[in-house]
Amino acid sequence: MNRQSNTYTIIYSTVLVIVVGVVLSVVYQALRPRQIENIQNDTKRQILAAVRIVPQKGESVSQLFDKYITGSYIVNDKGQKIDPKEDAFNVKVSLEVKKPADERLLPVFECQTDNGLKYIIPVYGAGLWGPIWGYVAFDNNGDTIYGAYFAHQGETPGLGAEIEKPAFSDQFEGKNIFSPDGVFTSVAVSKVGKEPQGQAWVHAVSGGTITSQGVQSMLFDSLEPYSAFFKSLKGSAL
Amino acid sequence: MNINKNLLPLINPLSKDNPVIVQVLGICSALAVTAKLEPAVVMTISVTAVLALANVIISLLRNTIPTSIRIIVQLVVVAALVVIVDQVLKAYTYDVSKALSVFIGLIITNCIIMGRLEAFAMSNRPWPAFLDGIGNGLGYGIILIIVAFFRELLGSGTLFGFQVVPQWCYEHGYQNNGMMILPPMALITVACIIWVHRSHNKDLQE
Known part of the structure; x- marks a missing residue:
């Protein structure tokens, strides 16, 4: 057969594409369950990092998660538990933050640590180059931060990317997100020498100004809808 | 030195005909994945695997490929192999796959691969093509690993994270x-x- 003819070329490319397509879909189907498991384990690792539980060598993340995370549910902006079909673990926070506050599904993870019951809240926002996200753990007074974990997709190494280091996230421990008279203030991320009055603050990453501002607005925007929920915790703790 | 002539495709790219430092190909990924040793090693293995397999497949198909679409056929084969490598990494070494992120996908555009397919696999039998793929993959990898060694040692004070x-x-x-x-x-x-x-290989000096 003439290898240069149009018919040959078309048949050749059709067969090639079909063969490649079949091979790729078989590979995809075969590996999919493992990939989903990996992604879930990675999320579980991040949630546990907010309460400073890090799997040691040989420990499985999902076992630790099942051991420490004693409950998870979804609340609305009035602090009431709602009963949607979805599991709190599967709520896509990146999509929820785009909705108006009263339509958002707000996931809460309860974690029984050695230091008492903690509430872990996912946060999501924008850095300089791409999304940033994290998990913030609160004491059962719904006010004091117990621990925080931040991650990013592509912030500048050595500058904005420092938000994922404990040197930055450990600063949040013990900060209150409500002012003494009960107004939601979140936590400011401020430059040295420009610390705000009347609210909790941490120091920004030097050289990572935009990313640090991103963390500040991420915390404010993601935590504010939980205000009612936090206040209900505070009420029950008293 | 009396080297078996059949092994030349394997040995030449390691030094005299190295894809990175002599032909100056694949520099982009050499910059991107060499801040730490671990991704550099995984990248080496991935590129070597993709290049060797693509060389063999193209070499097997070389007498059937219509000349007018040969670059497209090469691209499809390379792209399919890269997607498979990416999926396998995501399933078995998730952390490494996260660190390499887009660079695995970019193997498709690595000029070494297209270069070897067009220059070698299209005109040679599968076995020499396979050796050529392994040789060029390793030649690329040696440089990557040397660079990553110095960058991780001097930049982070660690090797393989230790x-x-x-x-x-x-x-x-x-x-x-x-x-x-x-x-x-x-x-x-x-x-x-x-x-x-170059200072050791006077014949490469211009």
Whole structure:
């Protein structure tokens, strides 16, 4: 057969594409369950990092998660538990933050640590180059931060990317997100020498100004809808 | 030296015909994945696997491929192999796959691969093509690993993530060179390797 003819070329490319397509879909189907498991384990690792539980060598993340995370549910902006079909673990926070506050599904993870019951809240926002996200753990007074974990997709190494280091996230421990008279203030991320009055603050990453501002607005925007929920915790703790 | 002539495709790319430091191909990924040793090693294995397999497949198909679409056929084969590698990494080494992120996908555009397919696999039998793929993959990988070794050692004080610069050095004022982590230092390191390599191989000097 003439290898240069149009018919040959078309048949050749059709067969090639079909063969490649079949091979790729078989590979995809075969590996999919493992990939989903990996992604879930990675999320579980991040949630546990907010309460400073890090799997040691040989420990499985999902076992630790099942051991420490004693409950998870979804609340609305009035602090009431709602009963949607979805599991709190599967709520896509990146999509929820785009909705108006009263339509958002707000996931809460309860974690029984050695230091008492903690509430872990996912946060999501924008850095300089791409999304940033994290998990913030609160004491059962719904006010004091117990621990925080931040991650990013592509912030500048050595500058904005420092938000994922404990040197930055450990600063949040013990900060209150409500002012003494009960107004939601979140936590400011401020430059040295420009610390705000009347609210909790941490120091920004030097050289990572935009990313640090991103963390500040991420915390404010993601935590504010939980205000009612936090206040209900505070009420029950008293 | 009396080297078996059949093994030349395997041995030449390691030094005399190295894809990175002699042909200056694949520089982009050499900058991107060499801040740490682990991704550099995984990248080496991935590129070698893709290149060897693509060379064999193209070499097997070489008498059937219509000349007018041969580059497209090569691209489809390479792209399919890269997607498979990416999926396998996501399933079995999730952390490494996260660190390499887009660079696995970019193997498709690595000029070494297209270059070897067009220059070698299209005109040689599968076995030499396979050796050529392994040789070029390793030749590329050697440079990547050398660069990553120096960048991780001087930039982070670690190798494969293990601390190798002892604590007393830091106590006496030693500091990691943060600049080694940034991409420009990969270029300078590659340049230093080319310098040393050329001074040993006078016939490569221009």
